[in-house]
Amino acid sequence: MRHIAIIGSGPSGFYAAEAALKAFGPEVRIDILDRLPTPYGLIRAGVAPDHQSIKAVSRRYEAVAKDPRVTFIGSVEVGRDIPLSEVRSVYDDVVLAVGAPEDRKLGISGEELPGVFGSGAFVGWYNGHPDFAKLSPPLDTPTIVVIGNGNVAIDCARVLAKTAAELASSDIAAHALSALANSALTDVHILGRRGPYQASFTLKEIGELGELERATPIVQPSDLPDAEGDAALETGQRRVVEVLRRFAAAGPDPAKPVKIHFDFFHRPVRILGTNRVEGIEVARTQVDAAGNPTDTGEQRILSCGLVIAAVGYRSSPLEGAPFDTRGGRFANDAGRIDDGLWCVGWAKRGPSGTIGTNRPDGFAVIDRIKTEGLPASGKAGRAGLLAMLKQRGIKPTTFADWEAIDRAEVAAARPGAPREKIVEMAKLRALCSA
Structure with missing residues (x-):
């Protein structure tokens, strides 16, 4: 079994997960980590609120998240709650899909x-x-x-x-x-x-x-x-x-x-x-x-x-991943940072392209993992990560928790609007079962 951790639940993360499902079939388990309890990254928090047709792509990501081989692990920030090195210790591959959250x-x-x-x-x-x-x-x-x-x-x-x-x-x-x-x-x-x-x-x-x-x-x-x-x-x-x-x-x-x-x-x-x-x-x-x-x-x-x-964005450096300070992204060779460590999307190429650009980008990197990556070595994957988080007293949130947030936002929507976003972390966490 191959265990892959994808850090970041925006478009590049979900396209990478979709590619991994197709590339590895039943012999893969994919965990998508995010520091927020809400997935979808820039689809939720970056795309203009009056461009609802673009946001509809989240339905495709939802299908990936609900695949039994995939688990969404929210409210976990790699680099703060747990070091990248420890995540790497329990996964065959770690894919950085953290985008470029810092303003230039x-x-x-x-x-x-x-x-x-x-x-x-x-x-x-x-x-x-x-x-x-x-x-x-x-x-x-x-x-x-x-x-x-x-x-x-x-x-x-x-x-x-x-x-x-x-x-x-x-x-x-x-x-x-x-x-x-x-x-x-x-x-x-x-x-x-x-x-x-x-x-x-x-x-x-x-x-x-x-x-x-x-x-x-x-x-x-x-x-x-x-x-x-x-x-x-x-x-x-x-x-x-x-x-x-x-x-x-x-x-x-x-x-x-x-x-x-x-x-x-x-x-x-x-x-x-x-x-x-x-x-x-x-x-x-x-x-x-x-x-x-x-x-x-x-x-x-x-x-x-x-x-x-509005002059561009930069990725945030992460201890344990070489960083290209000038380019504002992780130092990589076509998505490869190190053995078992990869990056996709803006974390790989900088803030360029459209949301759709991330799909071929993610598929290309997963193809490299399949053809050039190290063989699966019996690492613990999700079970190992959850055990380390428990030791630290960190309670991750789940995709079911996100669905509860989603229902609450939709129910609270003003007339004609798709949802009323909950913007306070305490209120978001209160809707989660963790």
Whole structure:
């Protein structure tokens, strides 16, 4: 029997488990560990609450979790509750699927001021992640700056700009819905160092900004390259630029009180303020033929009371696993860290790709385990792990516990919403039988 521990219950962890079930058949036992009692990782706490169709993939993960060869072991943090070395001692293979939970820093002065948040923290706040439920971002400001030109930046801007009615059918956390409904917002600025040709928005994300009830997207025509250059773009990027051109041609809608400004070719220089954010100094940039930005010498100051940095993420180092500090991920060779130690998803390649990208990634690593991994050696697996946790007085939670949480959240949902998330760890644990 081969015993595999997968640390992390997000998409990459579940796709790896699915692959292992297919690769090893009846001769495998898989334990999926997570520090929270709730599985699904970014599907629950990262995907925008108004994108319910994407969250539906959790039904596929549920089928994996209910396979008799799989056990979900929640409320266990490897590295805190139990060392990685001890987990490795009782499993043939350990797969790190811990994602990239840390926000990358901007690296500019003033980013430690109150009112500056990484997008991971801000998204966690409105998605009801227990770590960020008490974040309390200052929404008493009319102007908010979002730094970044990817889908996460768009998500943050869209959630900020939507009305309470538009968010009512989502699973946004109640505390966030209430705070956003009472915000003083009039302007959101989305800052990017490069231009429309280099932006990493997807068509769906950018298109949604043109359909908001109270907000209108604004693109400066002067920021758009000559249209004849569009033909050289890949299809997806060309369509994104087409939408941006439509926004520029339409201009602001005077009937909509909130403006979403695309500030292309702007680099954050420093964040200003004394006791909280009061503004941000930005430098105007230009890009060369390779898309690399350089400053033009022009600078300006944007007054604002909240800054959200959507500039990427990093994995958290884990004792016993070599770490690539520069890349913000585990040092690995195509998923292999060491004999019996592997990584998948963002922990392997850094924060890139979509949720679906994790499936072939997970299958590829499991294929390496099957073809290149050490043979099963009679290790104790789950029984050994549970014995060590019991010695430490740690009571893990189960998938049945998650199902109890799920039922409680669904039962408490406001009209039209799929669930009302429970955001306090004590309340989550109270619903568990452990």
